[in-house]
Amino acid sequence: MSAATRSLAFSVAIALSVIYACDTEAVVTLENRLKSKVFLSPKITLHPGSVSNKFYYDVEFPKGHIAIKSFNAEVVDEAGDPVSLQETYLHHWVAVRYYYRKGVKNIKYNANLGFQQSNFILAGNDGICDNGLPQFFGLGSETRKTSTDVPDPYGIEVGNPLKVPDGYEERWMFNIHAIDTRGAVDAMGCTECRCDLYNVTVDAYGRPLKPDYVGGLYCCYDGTQCKVKNGVESVERNVYLKYTVKWVDWSDSIVPVKVYIFDVTDTWQHTGIHDCLIEYDVEKSTTGVATNDFTSTRRSSGILPIDGDVVYGVAHQHSGGIGSALYGKDGRVICSSKPIYGQGKSAGDEAGYIVGMSTCYPKPGSVRIVKGEALTLESNYSSEKSHTGVMGLFYILVADSSSNFNAPVQIHEESKVPTVWGVAVLGLAVCAAVLVGYQRRKQNEDGYLSIAT
Known part of the structure; x- marks a missing residue:
């Protein structure tokens, strides 16, 4: 066998092995232990002006005792192409962990499930809100250009079998709030959920809105309709939340971090x-x-x-936001996060929309918070015009000071692929296409059922 033939055979073998890996839990990077997989949410059907704000239970998520290293998402159409915020506004998406009783009928979508049923145990983050905001991951329009990487040697621990209640299993759910603004009379007004544009006087549960409530989540709930221009054709289309999760298998070398979410509307000080x-x-x-x-x-x-030591921080704001910061008791800046506004029309650069938020990655051990220390969250918006239903959240990842700082885990960088792996990369592309096709067929065959509102 000639050298050229041996080389070709070797390359084909690599490609076949990669394609075979499509049936495994994830595609593993070549130079480290970092694993990565792309998933699709259930399909979200929209027409001009419509709103989808559903809860999807038991979504696909990496299995096992692992450390999450990043969680990125974006809205795509049926062809897999990114969808512009100027057509479908991603108000927010959140990923929430929960425990579900084994042997009970699987629930995919049920708006009335709630968090208190005996078969369902919410396993939220570590605080600090006493109600609401239980998510581990979640952003909004800024999702495409906001870093979510967890630096080494840290990781968000999930899937620990010792923490799952007896008789239950760990699962994940999404809440995805998408607003279709194609043909809207006032697209920005639709994204701010102005009640006059939605022509609603009651909330999702039929309760009358307060007279001074002019806009917000109570007016743009699932199934509502924002005002569109006369003559706009009601063309339906399906979109998906495409989410990419990166993780490593859990080991003693990983330093666990806790997820805390601060809200500028928190009433605690009063x-x-x-x-x-x-x-x-x-x-x-x-x-x-x-x-x-x-x-x-x-x-x-x-x-x-x-x-604890802060290892990551980022704010969440809506259009009109001009930045947010978290301060320590002595006034020191723990993290300052500013919005990135788009300048054009392409997906990820939509003019007038926040397309990213700056993040903080302090040097390990350089930003410490003391137990019981009063922290101040500041959220700044432009008041050149009014804004309804805005948010001022702040996510931080904190490593407990009692955690053991052991040897670092893998370097969190993209692998450098040698030329000899070129055919393998082609195999990866084929694998990805097969996975996406399979996921879409699976969702069409046994998809998530909606409850009429």
């Missing part, structure tokens, strides 16, 4: 209860022209229940 209201309004400034200042600032405070 009531002693972390009642997070999630959204608020920004009034148009009446003095901005005279003072040349159109900044609306809101603050709240909270207490971290552990001593």
Whole structure:
């Protein structure tokens, strides 16, 4: 056998082995232990002006005792192409862990399930809100250009069998809130859920809205319709949340981090209860022209229940946001996060929309929070015009100071693929196409059933 023939045979063998790996749990990078897999949510059917805000239970997620290293997402169409925020606005998506009783009929979608049923145990993050915001991962329009990488040697621990209650198994669910603004009379008004554009007077449960409630989540619930221009054809289309999870198998070398979410609407400093209201309004400034200042600032405070080192931080804001920061008791900046606004029309660069948020990656051990320390969250919005239903959340990952800092795990970088692996890369592409096709067929055959509203 000639050298050229041996080389070709070797390359084909590599490609076949990669394609065979399509049936395994994930595609593993070549130079480290980092695993990665792309998933698709159930299909989301929209037409111009429509709103989908559903809960999807038992979504696909990596199995086993693992450490999550990143969780990225975006909205794509049936061809797998990114969808512009100027057509489908991703208000938010959140991924929530829960435990479900074994042997009970599998639930895929049920808006009325709730978190208190005996078959369902919510396994949320570590706080600090006493209600709401239980997610481990979640962003909104900024999802495409916001880093979610967890730096080495840290990881978000999931799938630990010792923490799963007897008779239950760990699962994951999504809440995906998408607003179709094709042909909208006021696209930005639709994304801010202005009640007059949705022509609603009651919330999702039929309760009358308060007279002073002019916009927010209570007006753009699942099945509502934002006003579109006369003559706009009602063309349906299906979109998906494409999410990419990267992880490593759990080992003693990984330092676990806890997920904390702060909310600028938290009432704790006034009531002693972390009642997070999630959204608020920004009034148009009446003095901005005279003072040349159109900044609306809101603050709240909270207490971290552990001593820990901050290893990551990022804010979540809506259009109109101009930045947010988390401060320590002494006024030091723990993390400052600013929005990235789009400038054009392509997906990921939509003018007027927040397409990313800056993140913080402190040097390990350089930003420490003391147990019981009062932290201040500040959220700034432009008040040049009014905004309804805005949010001011702040995510931080904290490594408990009692954690053992052992040897570092894999370097969290993309692998450098030698030329000899070229055919293998082609195999990976084929594998990805097969996976996407299989997932879509599977969802069409035994997809998630919606409940009429």
